[in-house]
Amino acid sequence: xxxxxxxxxxxxxxxxxxxxxxxxxxxxxxxxxxxxxxxxxxxxxxxxxxxxxxxxxxxxxxxxxxxxxxxxxxxxxxxxxxxxxxxxxxxxxxxxxxxxxxxxxxxxxxxxxxxxxxxxxxxxxxxxxxxxxxxxxxxxxxxxxxxxxxxxxxxxxxxxxxxxxxxxxxxxxxxxxxxxxxxxxxxxxxxxxxxxxxxxxxxxxxxxxxxxxxxxxxxxxxxxxxxxxxxxxxxxxxxxxxxxxxxxxxxxxxxxxxxxxxxxxxxxxxxxxxxxxxxxxxxxxxxxxxxxxxxxxxxxxxxxxxxxxxxxxxxxxxxxxxxxxxxxxxxxxxxxxxxxxxxxxxxxxxxxxxxxxxxxxxxxxxxxxxxxxxxxxxxxxxxxxxxxxxxxxxxxxxxxxxxxxxxxxxxxxxxxxxxxxxxxxx
Numbered sequence: 001x002x003x004x005x006x007x008x009x010x011x012x013x014x015x016x017x018x019x020x021x022x023x024x025x026x027x028x029x030x031x032x033x034x035x036x037x038x039x040x041x042x043x044x045x046x047x048x049x050x051x052x053x054x055x056x057x058x059x060x061x062x063x064x065x066x067x068x069x070x071x072x073x074x075x076x077x078x079x080x081x082x083x084x085x086x087x088x089x090x091x092x093x094x095x096x097x098x099x100x101x102x103x104x105x106x107x108x109x110x111x112x113x114x115x116x117x118x119x120x121x122x123x124x125x126x127x128x129x130x131x132x133x134x135x136x137x138x139x140x141x142x143x144x145x146x147x148x149x150x151x152x153x154x155x156x157x158x159x160x161x162x163x164x165x166x167x168x169x170x171x172x173x174x175x176x177x178x179x180x181x182x183x184x185x186x187x188x189x190x191x192x193x194x195x196x197x198x199x200x201x202x203x204x205x206x207x208x209x210x211x212x213x214x215x216x217x218x219x220x221x222x223x224x225x226x227x228x229x230x231x232x233x234x235x236x237x238x239x240x241x242x243x244x245x246x247x248x249x250x251x252x253x254x255x256x257x258x259x260x261x262x263x264x265x266x267x268x269x270x271x272x273x274x275x276x277x278x279x280x281x282x283x284x285x286x287x288x289x290x291x292x293x294x295x296x297x298x299x300x301x302x303x304x305x306x307x308x309x310x311x312x313x314x315x316x317x318x319x320x321x322x323x324x325x326x327x328x329x330x331x332x333x334x335x336x337x338x339x340x341x342x343x344x345x346x347x348x349x350x351x352x353x354x355x356x357x358x359x360x361x362x363x364x365x366x367x368x369x370x371x372x373x374x375x376x377x378x379x380x381x382x383x384x385x386x387x388x389x390x391x392x393x394x395x396x397x398x399x400x401x402x403x404x405x406x407x408x409x410x411x412x413x414x415x416x417x418x419x420x421x422x423x424x425x426x
Contacts, residue, residue: 026168027109028177029101030132037136038100040144048141051134054284055127055200056276060084070094070148075121076227079214080157082121090147103139104132109177117167119155120175120214129180129199174215186294193291196284201276206232206268220295224356229423230267231356236295240350243292251289256280257375261336263351264344264379266368267359274371308399308411316400319393323385324401332405342380347405357412360398361420364389391417 032038052058061084063072071086071094088094095103102113110124111117118124130138160166180199182191197203197220208216209223216223222234233240243251246262254260258273265273277285321330327343328334334345346352352360369381385394391414398417402409 026171026175026177027105027111030104030108030179032100032104032132032136035100037133038140038143040140044137044140045144047134048137048139048144050279051138051200052141053276053279054196055138055202056272057087057138059271059275060122061087067148067150069142069145070150071152072150074153077121077157077214078226079161080155082119082155082157083153084122085152086148086150087142088145088148088150089143090149093149093151094147095142096147098139100136100139103142104135107135107138108132108179110171110175117164117171119157119167120170123202123205125175125216126199126202126205128175128177129195131179134200170213170215174213189287189290190294192284193287193289196288197291201288203235207235222354224358225268228268229358229362229420231354231358232268233351233354233359235292236297238297238350240354243289244295244297246293248286248289248293251292252282252285253375255285255288256282257373258370258379259341259344259376261341262345263349264341264370266363266370270369270371274373278371278373278375306410308403312396312399312411313403315393316396316398317404319389319397320400320404323389324397327380327382332401337380340376343382346401347407349407352402353407353409355410357398357402357409357416358420360402361394361412361417362423364394364398365417365421386421391415391421 038044058068060073060075061069061071063070063074063084066072067088069087071084073084075082075084086094089096091097098106098113105111105113106118106122107124107127107130109128110120110122155162180195183194184191186194204216204218204220206225207220207222208218209221210216210226214226220235221237222232222240224231235243238245246260250260250262254263254265255273255277257278258265258270280288328346329343332345332347334341335343363382365384365386367382367384370376370379372379389397394417395412395414399411401407402412
């Protein structure tokens with residue numbers, strides 16, 4: 001019997017290894033049109049610089065206070081910490097010895113020179129859609145940067161997630177390389193937006209739910225940002241941040257300035273707008289808006305639970321009048337300055353009525369600013385209220401704004417507030 005069991009185990013292990021080997025490296029190669037595509041010409045470098053900003057590459061590959069693209073930023077995940085690598089053209093510690101084909105394999109296939117599989121904290125499930133021409137332009141730009149000698153830090157992942165074999169199995173289940181395939185019937189504007197949102201911009205890395213192994217789905221239906229303590233709202237649901245009912249011009253305004261008549265960006269999204277989206281051309285921001293407005297709506301809208309207790313709403317109303325009404329208005333419609341958005345409306349604001357109230361709680365506790373952008377260089381911000389309001393008071397005022405002026409959402413309890421009180425912003 002022992003031999004039978006042992007034989008079965010051996011067969012199972014061999015079968016598993018065969019599957020892993022079949023998945024390794026699961027790659028495809030698309031050649032460049034010519035070496036001119038990655039030549040250090042002014043046009044290639046300028047194009048690559050624009051694409052690097054559109055993809056927000058600096059956000060991960062630059063440590064706080066560090067040199068641009070020199071790596072070192074620690075990215076916390078549920079499986080351990082991943083350290084972003086140096087992608088300056090330093091030969092010893094960066095990508096100075098990489099060829100254009102090496103760079104393509106990393107961006108498109110998630111494979112480093114020598115065959116090492118990259119972890120999907122680098123969003124190659126999205127950047128695989130980037131065209132070879134755009135990859136070559138990015139390569140030309142990165143090769144033009146000043147080389148920075150900064151050794152890469154080893155990842156600190158728990159067993160078995162530190163295993164290349166396990167990563168190969170993950171790729172078999174959740175990753176298939178493939179350049180974006182245009183849909184001619186949709187038109188050039190829509191296709192450009194889809195390419196930027198689903199590919200280079202990797203919006204789904206935050207705005208899609210993740211399963212237990214960290215893989216994202218195909219819908220931009222919202223999800224908790226791992227280890228960050230923020231929720232990226234659904235872009236396909238009107239009761240969250242769904243943009244189907246927004247004016248196209250207001251979506252463009254939000255992407256390029258961080259504020260719009262119907263809302264403003266805070267938290268991680270403020271960094272994305274400040275470092276990346278504000279530099280998009282009007283045409284590219286408009287293309288993204290066209291695509292986002294076209295997303296099929298979430299088929300199962302969330303519903304509010306039991307109406308909050310009267311005493312909680314009364315307490316929240318008093319706190320709102322004292323701390324919030326001067327900026328957001330007694331009617332919750334927000335205020336503007338010289339015809340421009342200043343403080344966003346709370347009435348009808350889907351960011352407040354999501355099932356997960358974490359964003360509203362953290363903004364009340366910690367305050368915040370939209371990003372400083374060329375279109376909104378001096379943003380109006382919100383002060384932190386954690387020093388002056390206790391957990392029950394924050395819960396009351398958040399419950400109040402989630403259930404006033406036509407809003408409806410479940411009440412927030414003091415323990416939910418306490419959970420986030422001590423969580424750092426980054």
